[in-house]
Amino acid sequence: MTTPSVRRPGPASSRTTPPEGAAAPVATGPDPRHTTERMMDFQGCFGCGADAADGLRVAHRDVTGHEVRTEFTVREAHQGAPGLAHGGLLATAMDETLGSVAWHLGKRCVTGRLETDYLAPVPVGGVLHLRGWCTGVHGRKVYVEGEGRIGGPDGPVAIRAAGLFVEVPEEHFTRDRTAEARPAAAGAEG
Numbered sequence: 001m002t003t004p005s006v007r008r009p010g011p012a013s014s015r016t017t018p019p020e021g022a023a024a025p026v027a028t029g030p031d032p033r034h035t036t037e038r039m040m041d042f043q044g045c046f047g048c049g050a051d052a053a054d055g056l057r058v059a060h061r062d063v064t065g066h067e068v069r070t071e072f073t074v075r076e077a078h079q080g081a082p083g084l085a086h087g088g089l090l091a092t093a094m095d096e097t098l099g100s101v102a103w104h105l106g107k108r109c110v111t112g113r114l115e116t117d118y119l120a121p122v123p124v125g126g127v128l129h130l131r132g133w134c135t136g137v138h139g140r141k142v143y144v145e146g147e148g149r150i151g152g153p154d155g156p157v158a159i160r161a162a163g164l165f166v167e168v169p170e171e172h173f174t175r176d177r178t179a180e181a182r183p184a185a186a187g188a189e190g
């Protein structure tokens with residue numbers, strides 16, 4: 001008896017598929033006006049920063065048009081099950097890659113939605129080769145898809161993703177949010 005194959009429609013849902021009338025991406029490169037003094041040379045990013053001790057240190061390798069290529073070397077600190085990468089961290093590496101696509105379109109963006117499909121486990125010590133590309137732009141919304149392959153750019157696909165990135169004003173990164181982060185006062189309704 002043959003087992004019917006599982007239908008995998010891919011990660012892109014209606015919320016990460018460009019709507020009718022979306023524009024084709026135009027790669028202009030990151031806009032230097034979008035970098036604040038605090039963000040300039042910031043190395044604390046969990047995704048790519050050199051100062052984030054157990055961070056992913058996703059290495060940005062290449063940009064061609066609106067396609068970005070990165071690499072993520074899975075270390076012991078990134079384990080979920082013994083010897084295997086944690087799925088949430090693979091999604092983070094993908095977030096880093098897809099987000100970078102949006103920035104290379106000259107847009108100051110944050111992740112609004114990220115969808116992932118996991119197709120194969122990624123071993124500790126393995127290198128995940130990630131690729132992201134833009135599928136369309138609609139108003140403030142940037143639609144991006146990507147995949148991660150094990151061992152090399154032509155290796156087996158381990159993860160696929162689709163994301164929606166939303167353009168934000170500079171204030172998104174500069175606003176003081178410390179008061180919002182404090183626990184609500186005891187007895188306060190909310």
Ligand SMILES: CCCCCCCCCCCCCCCC(=O)SCCNC(=O)CCNC(=O)[C@H](O)C(C)(C)COP(=O)(O)OP(=O)(O)OC[C@H]1O[C@@H](n2cnc3c(N)ncnc32)[C@H](O)[C@@H]1OP(=O)(O)O
Nearest residue numbers: 015030031032035095096099100103110111112113139166
């Ligand atoms: C020189 C420079 C060097 C640069 C060097 C380059 C490398 C640089 C690499 C960076 C790579 C970073 C990669 C990590 C990026 C993070 O990890 S960012 C951190 C995680 N994300 C966040 O914290 C975002 C938190 N969320 C928010 O702040 C707000 O919800 C948002 C996303 C800004 C949207 O809020 P808003 O501005 O009030 O806008 P809103 O009207 O709600 O939404 C705008 C549109 O988006 C849609 N939308 C929003 N959210 C969703 C959703 N979840 N699903 C579907 N639709 C949505 C809305 O429906 C709306 O659509 P339209 O009505 O326009 O058709």
